[in-house]
Amino acid sequence: MSADPQAACELPPNVGQDRPPILELRNVSKRFPGVLANDDVSASVAPGEVLALLGENGAGKSTLMNVAYGLLSASAGEIVVDGNSVQIRAPRDAIRLGIGMVHQHFMLVEPLTVTENIVLGMEPTNSWGLIDRAVARKRVVEISAKYGLKVDPDSRVMDLSVGMQQRVEILKALYRDARILILDEPTAVLTPQEVHELFQIVRELVSQGLAVVIITHKLDEVMAFADRILVMRAGRVVGETTPEECSEQSLARMMVGRDVVLKIDKGPAKIGEVVLDVSDLVVLDDRKLPALKGVSFAVHGGEVLGIAGVSGNGQRELVEAITGLRRPSGGTVSLKGRDITHDDARRTIAAGVSHVPEDRHRRGLVLEFDLVENVALGDQRREPFSKHGILNRSALDTEARARIKDYDVRTPNEHVAASNLSGGNQQKLVLARELGRNPELLVASQPTRGLDVGAIEFVHRRIIAERDSGKAVLLVSMELEEVMSLSDRILVMYEGRVVAEFEGGQVTEEELGLFMTGGGRTPTEPSRASEEDTGA
């Protein structure tokens, strides 16, 4: 490794602005059926510069960058690279022009090795035309040394952590000699520590002359790492600024178009009886390996218990075990003193557990069903929705109409397919069903993923309303900010165990992050949690 990573951070922040841009997007528009996703957008980035593309979900940031990468074709506009107007019809054109992109959902072929993934599409070949594996491996090792991106070239991608997979993605772009690197929501899946490492890597890349575009909706990251900020809203660029010239508050106003309450309003918790009691829970994952290794905790009425953790540390299995979607192999789950450990999903719902699943398209809704049938899902065997196995269609319609009104689902009528609703309205529909059933316990997993600020506020208000009405809420989220602002208590999960417990409002993101990566367990760590609660 030639360059010292610390040196990069000492560069003046505005170094990029003096140079001519390497990539320019001029007056780009992109129309989808019924939506103008980009409306006359212009943007540029210069070598040695970190440009942040800031905007909330659905503002058109990713669309813009997908146009630049050739994954989408613009309806109008021009792309200029090195001062020349270019046509980018497919990713291969973008690659040829030196544009690399790390997508929000990684574009990695899981069963293949790191090296195979990196060289895929540009494989070095020997004189026989066969892949020269030795050369491929050597190139990968060289590049990862040059930029300080350590990764085992021979591991299979499926065995790597998320942070490692992201490195492979960056290496993929560098292997193709990318001069412009686009990172789409790169921090969404990382711990605070990994975020820090990522931005060090970015600084290193910029110091070696790359241009970096970061797509994000996180204000603090933008303030900390961007050289220049472009704010997008509803498909348009609504402002350009630098971290020096603005504040988080002013950025938020630009991004949303109105004043935003960054902190959620909630009163003190009125803790009630234990509603959910989980003890020594052991659950296997799909590969029959233990995903939960003896987890114990309780959720009381009137409180929100937040679960923080890096994706893949057992949260999904925990949620599935509580909601009856996965059979625990040990331990117990009880609801208000009733053992529901071995109940299936139908009985669990009947017992009073509602579930807002992490993926509303896959788990939350039957997109082809109309709104009425979606509202019925889970209650279809119960009166008044059905009797003796026969549906009561008029009762269903009435109930659906009432819930749609209560939860402000914007729809022409209750008989359109759920697929025709926007993301925010789809999530409201899920809430209308799950909360409208008046549960004892709400299990909410990533309840605001992919929503715009308005919908996020709505979901948060409803969750707090549940809590304030004395119900128990178990919140699982990868968004630390969300966990911290909503929860009355926070548990941190790491490798299938609860490794720490905090009172809400008494912990920083950094502290949580430390435990999320297993770091907090070292005896020297001062903020170590009480071990008796981990059920180990």
Added chain:
Amino acid sequence: MPEQMADTPPNRAASTVDEKQFALEQERFQRGVRMATPFISVAIAVLVGSLVILASGKDPVAAFSAMFFGAFGGARQIGETLLRATPLVFTGLAVAYGFRSGLFNIGAEGQLFLGGLAAAFMGVALGGLSWMLSVPLILLSAMIAGAAWAFIPALMKAKLGAHEVITTMMFTYIGRYLVSWIVTGPFKAEGAIPQSPMIPASSQLPRISDVFTFIQPNRAHFGILIGVVAAIVVWWILKYTVLGYEARAVGFNPTAAETGGISVAATTIKSLCISGALAGLAGATEVMGVHYRLFDQFSSGFGFTGIAVALLAKNNPLGVVAAAILFGSLSAGAGTMQLEAGVSQKVISIIQGTIIFLVGAETIVSWAVSRVRRARGGADV
């Protein structure tokens, strides 16, 4: 849709068009394509058939008019059309019910064979009973036999994830050999021909024109009316019962159904068995209304034609009746066509295959529609 990029629809929070309006338009367009596809598909398939006939040096107009006369030219012809539509109503319903719950019952043919076997056996066994008892009992036993033949593939699908296309197909071959053995061995009528004994009159489904004598004599039997009743019952099950609701939920999205407390495995088993039971009825009505006995060639691929029927009907039970009559008329008219225009009957399989292709792949028709629109300079959707 895990591959959906963050900013593409349906996540259209940035919509500059009124959302409600968009949803309505979307719904209307989808419905339009859904309604038009079957008709366009039949038209294209007939066109393809004509080209094939033309290529073989024959006159397609003469061929299709002969076919039309053969199918609808008189009471006898219409009766023949209904006769041939009867098993297709049941196999069409069988395949459609499977599709609605996300299952492709390609093996309706095998379940039909078992249904026919049960009908022939029970028909003979219940010989002494009045038809009022024996006919329902025979139909019931054929349904059970068809369901039983679907049960192992259903179990394998539900518990192991073995694809029902392969397993039900294998059970079709096994079922055919089973019937072939039974009519040559243990259940063989006297004489040289491998066939079962004849079922007594009390076990038969009478011809409609024999009961209502004001109708000119034809071969259509009461099976078609049972078929219409079955279609209405299946429609009702799908729309108004928890059973049907759960089947559709699993068919559209098993993961969401599971989350909603529906047992995907149990629903899969139930649905494939119901599908098998409906296919079993096809075998029963063929034995009870047409042949009055069982032999190993008693079905000319009704189970497979049922796939075309279901797809053409867009899996709508009432549409199945109409589609079955269409295919019944093709089959009834094919003989006349061969006789008068010299065109091989097999051309109807080509038409069938084309229809499956076009309707099954709805995208093909919308692709064709958009091509036509573009050629006319219309707006591209």
Added chain:
Amino acid sequence: MFSEVVTPELFASAVRLATPIALAAIGGAVCERSGVVNIAMEGLMLISAFAGVAAALLFGNAWIGVFVAVLASVLFSAIHAWASINLRADQVISGTAINILALGVTGFLMETIFGHPGTTDTVKTIKPLMDLPAGGGGVLGTIWQWVDVVFLSYTPLVYVGMFSAVFLTWAMYRTRWGLRLRALGEHPRAADTVGINVLRGRWVAVLISGFMAGLAGANLTLEQVGSFTENMTNGRGFIALAANIFGRWTPGGAYMASLLFGFADALQLKLQLFSDVIKIPPQFFLMLPYILTVIVLAGVVGRAVAPASVGKPYKEKG
């Protein structure tokens, strides 16, 4: 009886009977690795079996028959490719349509060309590649007889099947084409974002499976039977699909799995000869390959992991 049943001919017969299944299954493995299900293989085999016989009769040369058989199968597989890749149709339904179309087309052409349904005229089948003299007596002679019959007695396409199993397995794991093919079936968008043409890659894979199914059909009529009978493939295309799954989506595995089916078939044919000794109706022997398929699937499915994106249409861009 054992020595009468277990003869070199039994094994040779197993290999021969396995060949059409194996050829199709190998193509199926390539096709599914690219992310496209090909249940049309049954129909493709049927079309090529017919086209092969018809062309061989017309031109009086079995090799022209093989060529035409492959051509016909590739053409029909192009329909499947176009529908399922470009138009993103349901792959299983598109395949089913081709299977039914194949029944219709072969039946129609049969009556149009030969003037009657049923079975075509007979062609002279392709001879075994090698015709080696029989060995003498003694142990050495017996060994030679086994080697000759089990390994050296086959017609050319049987060897093509063995060769393609080895070659395509190697190609799938060692060549650029193979790496890209595996990427297509696992994560086509990942392949797209590194500049690989997903649609073209899938087209090539489907056409390869059409080519292989064409060889399978040709082997059936031009090397084994010598004539075409309506619906003569009798589910072999579906069994090939099962063999592909049993072989875990590798050409070599698919070939070995096909051998199992071939052996079951050979054994049932052999045992039928002893029907006066074993009192079992022939239908039960005939069921054997199908029952075996069900058992194999029951045993292997769930443990074998299919390519992640198999059966899912890919949309290039918006």
